[in-house]
């Protein structure tokens with residue numbers, strides 16, 4: 243067991259994007275919410291530490307719980323537990339300790355509301371998604387997607403000590419984005435989920451219908467992202483232009499996927515989803531910095 247294994251069970255690429263959603267939400271809240279205090283660099287360091295630990299800890303617990311099905315899928319069979327590079331008990335202890343530290347750290351370094359959303363993220367990813375829904379229900383990633391919103395909500399609350407409509411809607415972007423993100427990947431590795439008997443959407447309804455669900459979800463995501471522009475005291479021109487442009491690009495890929503519902507094209511449709519979410523949350527922060535009201 244070395245640093246590489248610890249990094250691997252922490253799912254670093256997911257940590258990075260989750261922390262981006264938390265930091266950009268925190269910054270936006272500090273600029274857009276009346277009365278929100280100006281934040282020190284320490285505040286941003288605290289949300290980065292708390293968010294990274296929470297994401298890493300919950301991802302490790304996901305590795306631990308999935309130690310029986312990961313060996314059955316090519317993509318996950320070389321992971322630290324299936325490959326014998328880490329003992330399952332070590333991963334469990336790391337996951338529990340780091341997850342607990344993240345919530346305690348968030349409580350004392352940030353505030354109780356932010357720590358609450360960090361705990362919501364861990365609970366919804368580990369218990370609601372990984373333990374309860376993933377192997378049982380095709381809506382697993384839809385309901386489990388709430389985990390992803392928790393990081394942005396934790397960031398918003400870290401700046402304001404509370405939650406408001408705009409903050410909730412910003413974080414909810416991740417929930418609405420998740421099906422478009424994951425169902426593309428699930429199309430790419432459908433056979434592996436079938437082999438592991440995990441009822442992901444394409445295993446249950448096939449590739450063509452799943453591609454239509456992805457397009458449908460993205461057609462919900464784009465108008466939803468623009469709700470943030472039309473609510474009172476919402477996002478301004480900078481965010482709106484970026485949201486339309488980035489949403490339009492992702493829509494092209496997801497429309498093309500319905501015409502070519504193959505594993506190969508599904509990979510391309512999947513690879514645009516993380517950049518989209520990155521761009522949309524950077525747009526939230528840019529809009530807060532250079533706010534030009536839409537109305």
Ligand code: HEM
Nearest residue numbers: 255256259260317371383386387389390416420424513516
């Ligand atoms: C229930 C919700 C989600 C599911 C089921 C899911 C599933 C996955 C899976 C299976 C992968 C491939 C990982 C690998 O093979 O290494 C992946 C990649 C990724 N996920 Fe998600 N994900 C979810 C939510 C999120 C959230 C909330 C974020 C961040 C806000 C996120 C960010 C990423 C990133 C950055 C990658 C790597 C993308 C790339 O390589 O281009 N995911 N996701």
Ligand SMILES: CC(C)=CCC/C(C)=C/CC/C(C)=C/COP(=O)(O)OP(=O)(O)O
Nearest residue numbers: 256296297300360363364367389390392393
């Ligand atoms: C605030 C906070 C801690 C939020 C946590 C949010 C979080 C870590 C979401 C990640 C969701 C995700 C990548 C699920 C994939 O699990 P999987 O089991 O489907 O993926 P796998 O098959 O690659 O293991």
